[in-house]
Amino acid sequence: MKVLVTVKEVAEPDDDFAIEGTDIAASDLEYDLNEWDDYAVEAAVQLAEAGIADEVVAVTIGPERAEETIRMALAKGADRAVRVWDDAFEAGFADVAAKVTTLEAVVEAEEPDLVLGGVQAADTGFGATGVALAERIGFEHAAVVNDLEVDADGGVAHVHRELEGGVEELTEVDLPAVLTVQTGLNEPRYASLRGIRQAQRKEIDARDLADLGLSAADVESALTIASMYEPESESDAEIIEGDAGESASRLAEVLREKGVGA
Amino acid sequence: MSVLVVSEHRRGELRDVSREAITAGRELADAQGGDLHVAVIGGDTDRFAEDLNREGVDAIHAVANGEEFDHNVYQSAVEALLETVDAETVVIPNSVNGLDYAPAVAEATDRSLVTDAIGFESDDGLTVTREMYGSKVETTVDVADDRFVLTVRGGEWAPAEGVGDATVESVDVDLPESGARVTGFEEVGGGDVDIADADVLVSVGRGIEEEENLELVEGLADALGATLSASRPIVDNGWLPKNRQVGQSGKVVTPDVYIAIGISGAVQHVAGMKGSDTIVAINTDPNAPIFDIADYGIVGDLFDVVPELVDEFA
Structure with missing residues (x-):
């Protein structure tokens, strides 16, 4: 079977950052593979290693800069990658439907049996693309999966969904399906040197909307970020000043007053 | 225009976010001059409906189907209710289960979706407050759509209080064959230390x-x-x-x-x-x-x- 893994390059702000307009200043952002997607990549690669998946294709919606990130997925074992970008995405904030329209076109071309992606992106935190995609393409789905066993012959995935409060739901999902992957599902590997070398030779297929038979109007977003600001600190914490020794000493005093270590 | 709030329960208990979502839904209904409808799907619907009948709720729709959450049942029930209830706005808890069907409802009913709302203003179109970059910043997001699904974060709205005079009606929903079946639950995190x-x-x-x-x-x-x-x-x-x-x-x-x-x-x-x-x-x-x-x-x-x-x- 064929596995499609959706990955996203996410931006993480430095400890000190400035907001310019409606986003954080580019110079204060570091880019990395989305943590949740790292677990999805690992799950896909493990399926390939177990002989269950014949091919693992990574797909991302992202600018040229994102090739570095998608190459990480290739270095970890994905066979090839598709990167979709278009001027239309530069215009603003893509909503869930815009992303789903783009991914739908990739799914139609690739015809995967299983789509894996992270539960959410660390930067925007919508947590919605996978389930919306499943609805659009007529796949079954399960969100927030933290245990996965694929029975390819039986055409079913046995998953655990991680609910709140230490309870997991056990569910059987018929394939084809979209599963959104929670952190902790597996232990994502580090790319080996050999993997990194091999990744340089793997194909990253860069597509724009026209290549996918789409136009800018198809990915028009209903959402606009109108403002961004640092939340007002509600802190009434007593910040203990001084060097490590001084602050530890004052904290020890506080803790003793509370009866700790007595 | 009216608002439909979908409540959430698990293992026999309504979750707190259900009554909080009612408060959020009432605010939206007031801004739009419409009624507030609340759906309770599965489980002990009679008992849940009584608990959800709070001040400001106009109608409760009870769909008795199964004991626990099933995204196929929830999605089908909400879509069926949207056929009969004149609601453009749907409010769903931003929970693990909420995110297992809210995006599908938005997609299937051609509504815009904003998740994990921590606040909103709806006087002149909807503007949602939500966090980005792992809670380091807040954003306001303008929604250029009169039809939307909003998922609301727990603990951000006060739970709806009082006793309402909502009508309560049972609704039968035809369910399509489902390819995802819940087979059980497992408690995790036991062991030597609590x-x-x-x-x-x-x-x-x-x-x-x-x-x-x-x-x-x-x-x-x-x-x-x-x-x-x-x-x-x-x-x-x-x-x-x-x-x-x-x-x-x-x-x-x-x-x-x-x-x-x-x-x-x-x-x-x-x-x-x-x-x-x-x-x-x-x-x-x-x-x-x-x-x-x-x-x-x-x-x-x-x-x-x-x-x-x-x-x-x-």
């Missing part, structure tokens, strides 16, 4: 960097006579067992003293420890959200501060 019983917790997060550095916080827990707990990344890495995890998907703890070391304070973590009597935070990032709920804070490197603190109690 961190919920501890009076003092030393809790460690991503800032500890390496597994071998855990010795440092274990030493502090020993020196203080405290129990060691952790935030999610430590458990995801397999450095500590699941029964040590504090937060939304782990344990909710309310010790006398909670010492957060190298924990930034993501909302999922805070949900599990904000009820602690005294909260101490040690973190290098002065903007870390953990300081918003801390009573005492040290902005500094845990690798400098913790050894000094251990010495104080040696």
Whole structure:
């Protein structure tokens, strides 16, 4: 079977950052593979290693800069990658439907049996693309999966969904399906040197909307970020000043007053 | 135009966010001059409907189908109700289960979707407040659509109070064949230690960097006579067992003293420890959200501060 893994390059702000307009200043952002997607990549690669998946294709919606990130997925074992970008995405904030329209076109071309992606992106935190995609393409789905066993012959995935409060739901999902992957599902590997070398030779297929038979109007977003600001600190914490020794000493005093270590 | 709020329950109990979603839904209905409809799907619908009949609720629609959450049932029921209830707005809890069907409802009914709302204004079109970049910033998002699905974060709206005079009606829903079947539930995180019983917790997060550095916080827990707990990344890495995890998907703890070391304070973590009597935070990032709920804070490197603190109690 064929596995499609959706990955996203996410931006993480430095400890000190400035907001310019409606986003954080580019110079204060570091880019990395989305943590949740790292677990999805690992799950896909493990399926390939177990002989269950014949091919693992990574797909991302992202600018040229994102090739570095998608190459990480290739270095970890994905066979090839598709990167979709278009001027239309530069215009603003893509909503869930815009992303789903783009991914739908990739799914139609690739015809995967299983789509894996992270539960959410660390930067925007919508947590919605996978389930919306499943609805659009007529796949079954399960969100927030933290245990996965694929029975390819039986055409079913046995998953655990991680609910709140230490309870997991056990569910059987018929394939084809979209599963959104929670952190902790597996232990994502580090790319080996050999993997990194091999990744340089793997194909990253860069597509724009026209290549996918789409136009800018198809990915028009209903959402606009109108403002961004640092939340007002509600802190009434007593910040203990001084060097490590001084602050530890004052904290020890506080803790003793509370009866700790007595 | 009316608003449809979908309630949530699990294992025989309505979840708190259901009544909070009613408050959010009422605000939206007022702004639009419409009625507030509430759906209760599955489980003990009679009992749940009574509990959901709060001030401001106009109608409750009970869909008796199964005991527990099933995304196929929820999606089908909500779509069926939207056929009969004249509602353009749908409000759904931003929970693990909410996110298992809300995006599908938005997609299937051609509504725009905004998740994890922590506030909104709806006087002149909808503007949603939500966080980005792991709670480091807030954004306002304009929604250029009269039809939308909004998922609301728990704990951000006051629960709806009082007793309402809503009509309650049972609704039968035709269910399509489902390719996803819930076969059971499993409790996780049992074992030797119950961190919920501890009076003092030393809790460690991503800032500890390496597994071998855990010795440092274990030493502090020993020196203080405290129990060691952790935030999610430590458990995801397999450095500590699941029964040590504090937060939304782990344990909710309310010790006398909670010492957060190298924990930034993501909302999922805070949900599990904000009820602690005294909260101490040690973190290098002065903007870390953990300081918003801390009573005492040290902005500094845990690798400098913790050894000094251990010495104080040696």
